[in-house]
Amino acid sequence: MDQSASPLATVVHQHAVFTDGLLLDCGVVLARLEVAYRTYGRLNAARSNAILVCHALTGDQYVAEPHPVTGKPGWWEAVVGPGRPIDTDRYFVICANVLGGCMGSTGPRSQRDDAPDGVLWGIDFPPVTIRDMVRAQKRLVEHLGIERLFAVVGGSMGGMQVLQWAATYPGHVFAAVPVATAAYHSAQNIAFNEVGRQAIFADPDWESGRYWDSGKIPARGLAVARMVAHITYLSEQALTRKFGRRLRGGASLSMFGDMFEVESYLQHQGSTFVNRFDANSYLTITRAMDYFDLVADSQGDLSAAFRDTPTRFCLISFTSDWLFPTAESRAVARALNRAAANVSFVEIASDKGHDAFLLDEPDFHRTLAGFLAGCAEHAGLPA
Amino acid sequence: MNAPVRFVAKNMRLDLRLIAGMVAPGARVLDIGSGDGSLIDHLYRTHGCDARGIEIDMAEVTRSVAHGLPVMHGDADSDLAQYPDDAFDYVILSRTLQAVERPREVLRQMLRIGRHAIVSFPNFGHWQVRWQLLWSGRMPMTSVWARPWHETPNIHPCTIRDFVQLCADEGYVIERWLAVDEAGQRAPWRRFMGMANLFGEQALFQLRKR
Known part of the structure; x- marks a missing residue:
């Protein structure tokens, strides 16, 4: 194995800075919060066509353009772009690097806000949760002048963020698409x-x-x-x-x-x-993924997290995904039924495992596009 | 129950029209066995209903969701218990009752989660069915009961009288009912259940709890 790797390239990422403090679940307040992000498409005059895409563990904000460090295509170019299921000709797409990440958002590689210049957080960076990540994204969404997101979409850890968004800010999410995910991280x-x-x-x-x-x-x-x-x-x-x-x-x-x-x-x-x-x-x-447990957060009844939710949900899983198996998506769908939520639930046949959500899966893409189009009609978005 | 249950696909439009005629505008509706989603689409577009579906055939679910319809993969026997009481105004089970594992429990769940249940089923009391069994001594095969006994998903066939008896046993009020003949026309034996049971190929009931 070639291990002659050099320290990470320094790239300046588009970002927003918040200096009013972010209270984390662990009790620590981050005095300075940076959220690196990218947007695609155009926000309409009513600010009603924004879709937040949440990335997975090792993803980042470069969804639909070449990556500035690796030069590789965006990680979800099959899904996000003009004429794609998340159509940037119609929707305004936002993706932010998660809190704790290393592509420009505040994380272990950031300067400490409680120490002299040049001192980095390192392993002293406070433990963050999926909810903390979502809180940071909410700041960005407000900063962009968007009151209600038309949709929040994401797979794997991105799907956890989608569920957390719907549970924490129900009035601010018209549609939620958690893909290949679960309400808690399993022991495995x-x-x-x-x-x-x-x-x-x-x-x-x-x-x-x-x-x-x-x-x-x-x-x-x-x-x-x-x-x-x-x-x-x-x-x-x-x-x-x-x-x-x-x-x-x-x-x-x-x-x-x-x-x-x-x-x-x-x-x-x-x-x-x-x-x-x-x-x-x-x-x-x-x-943060390991800590995630929306069931425990709702005192053992996941439906309580979504009581009277106005959000329309579409859960999608893949047959060969053994990391986030269909049963876990079904459990979320059933909890949403108990909450009388509007929920669609599809299992896509694929032999590509968990990675299927990142790959060319026509049935998945058709489902996602159709669900969003149906929601756009209900939300009164212009075609 | 893996295969989608389709009895008289040629009469789908009629069935849809008759059921849709029973549903009040703007109602909350759950269609169990929603198939390609045409009924919930119709109820949303023409009645302004909040109509949702459950379907067991994944290809149909994918197709429905890809058409923007709120449908979830699931089945009548195991998924109805997940919904809260009175979540819907109408719960519809079209031509599926005879194929579920526990018809009595499914009906109970329907009337727990919905104020009204609308149930349609093929009538096993139709004269052709009776005649074939009597004459040939073999399981009837008609245009409605079109699959051989060893392949049919219809494990719980019943007659109109059987269904009425079950409603009486369970204490359900029959708000409306009608029988439909093969051509999809409303059978004229509305007042005489015995005649409907003999000449109606399908029956459609609207129920509520007492």
Whole structure:
């Protein structure tokens, strides 16, 4: 594995600054909050066509344009853009880097607001929750002059944010689309996250989170964390279809340093990841996912979180997703039924595992586009 | 119950029209077994109803949601219990009662979550059904009961009289009922249930709790 990674590139991201303090669930007040974001499309005069897209664990605000660090296409270009399911010719799309992230929003790589200049938060960055992320997004949405979002859409951890938005700000979300997600992080998912975190902790270059001081990054640990996580994003069928037992470069197994294609693929995933993601952010955000439990927040009855909600919901899951299986989306749909909410619920047939929500899945895209179009009609948005 | 239940697809428009005629404008409606969503679409567009659907066939669910209709994947036997009391003005079960696992429980749930239940079902008391069984000694196959006994999803067929008896046992008030013949015309035996049970191919009931 090539671990000659250099510290993250410094890129200036479009951002908004809030200096009136953000009270976090842990009780700490962030005196200075920066929210990095991108927008696509045009906000209409009535400010009624805004869609907030929430990104997943290792995503960021560069939804529908080349990434400034990696140069790769936006992570949801199949879904967001002109004529796409989230049509930027019709909707004004906002995506913000989550609180705790490393693409310009306040996070472990930010300067401490309670210390002299140049001191970074590092592992002293306060633990944040999904609700804290949503609160930060709400600040941005208000800053952009939008009272009510037409829709909030997101997959995986993005879907958790969607559910949190609908639960925390019901009057400000006309439609909610939580994709491939759950009302709480399962023990199995927490377990996988913990393996990733331990890999980072075990890397000597992590230096108790103060790796910036030495100019290194815990590339090996972060890459292993990414490799483990990446396995959970795929299905067994997808791995078999893509790689099977094929060897890289050789036709038969010689037992001398041969590498299976799947190994090579995972190592590539790991080593490219470390050039664009900060290890302390990874620790912070995985923890936020683990903390997420909307059922516990509602005293054990999820429907209480959505009592009398005016929001229209569309839950979408994928058949081969074992990280956020359909049963978890169904549990949310049933809770919404108990709350007499307007809910659509679809399971899309796909063999691509959890990653399906990021990939070309025509049925998913048709469903998303149709749901939004139906909601636009109910919301009275001009066609 | 995996296959979508479609008895007389050619009469879909009629069934839709008859049911829609029973629903008050602006009502909250749940259509169980909403199929391609044409009834809820119709109720929304022409009656201004807040109409939602439950459907077991995922392809139909995807199609409905992709058309902007609020439909969730689920089935009558297990998902109705999730709704709160009196969540709807009308709960509709069109040509599906005979295919559910527990028809009596489904009816109970319908009248718990809705003020009115609208139920349509194919009538097993129709003369052709009776005659075929009597004459050939084999399970009837008619245009309405079109699948062989080993393939049919219709595990609980009943006659109009059976249904009326169940309503009496459960204490439901029959607010309206009518029988429909094969061509989709309203059968003229409105006053005589025995005749309707003999000549009506399908029945449509509107119920409420006592």
